[in-house]
Amino acid sequence: MVEFDDTFRRHLHELFVWRRDVRRFRGDPLPEGAIDRLIETACLSPSVGLSQPWRFVIVDDAARRRNVIDDFKACNADALNCYSGDRAARYATLKLSGLEQAPGHLAVFADKASDIGHGLGRATMPETTEYSVVAAITAMWLAARAEGIGLGWVSILNPDRIHAILDVPDTWKFIAYLCIGYPEVECDQPELEQAKWEHRRGANEFTLRR
Numbered sequence: 134m135v136e137f138d139d140t141f142r143r144h145l146h147e148l149f150v151w152r153r154d155v156r157r158f159r160g161d162p163l164p165e166g167a168i169d170r171l172i173e174t175a176c177l178s179p180s181v182g183l184s185q186p187w188r189f190v191i192v193d194d195a196a197r198r199r200n201v202i203d204d205f206k207a208c209n210a211d212a213l214n215c216y217s218g219d220r221a222a223r224y225a226t227l228k229l230s231g232l233e234q235a236p237g238h239l240a241v242f243a244d245k246a247s248d249i250g251h252g253l254g255r256a257t258m259p260e261t262t263e264y265s266v267v268a269a270i271t272a273m274w275l276a277a278r279a280e281g282i283g284l285g286w287v288s289i290l291n292p293d294r295i296h297a298i299l300d301v302p303d304t305w306k307f308i309a310y311l312c313i314g315y316p317e318v319e320c321d322q323p324e325l326e327q328a329k330w331e332h333r334r335g336a337n338e339f340t341l342r343r
């Protein structure tokens with residue numbers, strides 16, 4: 134039996150407050166096995182029918198990393214073109230990935246064809262497979278922060294292109310590309326809020342009572 138006391142709860146809350154999406158990484162490498170440890174923690178996450186549909190690809194190959202960075206640049210240029218005026222000018226100043234600096238690159242997929250879990254919970258909501266993978270990424274994000282390691286989620290990518298670059302099975306759906314490394318700074322405020330792109334709103338704005 135494990136009990137969590139008030140001190141732990143306070144620290145846990147601090148972990149939620151101080152977890153950040155990190156795009157600015159220091160150059161120093163991650164300790165040996167750090168990404169493997171994060172993956173092991175991620176595998177403790179809830180998953181529909183205990184299907185554990187998460188699939189991880191540690192991307193170390195320099196040519197594949199370069200191709201991912203090139204894809205990000207192309208997608209980010211396209212995204213910029215979707216804005217105009219002041220919003221476009223502001224978008225252009227944002228740093229939206231740490232792909233070039235991050236010592237760790239980790240792609241995460243959802244295996245849509247796996248029999249693990251025997252389909253339990255997925256019949257009416259097949260998208261619960263993807264939800265399970267996102268739950269695992271969240272666990273990894275927090276576990277990383279607890280070790281002082283920063284994680285940045287990059288979605289400004291073309292999923293088909295990432296599939297081809299990483300040469301993974303067709304049944305794997307691309308969920309996330311994660312940059313992992315030590316952050317340049319720690320902060321309790323989202324970078325997009327600091328950049329005045331958007332501000333964080335409170336729970337009352339998103340909660341209904343019926």
Ligand SMILES: Cc1cc2c(cc1C)N(C[C@H](O)[C@H](O)[C@H](O)COP(=O)(O)O)c1[nH]c(=O)[nH]c(=O)c1N2
Pocket residue numbers: 152153154155156228229230286287288289322323324325
């Ligand atoms: C599914 C998904 C996809 C993305 C993100 C997040 C999530 C959940 N975020 C990070 C996002 O901007 C960030 O979480 C919010 O701005 C809130 O900041 P904190 O995470 O609290 O620091 C993100 N950030 C970024 O710079 N480039 C990106 O492509 C993405 N993509």
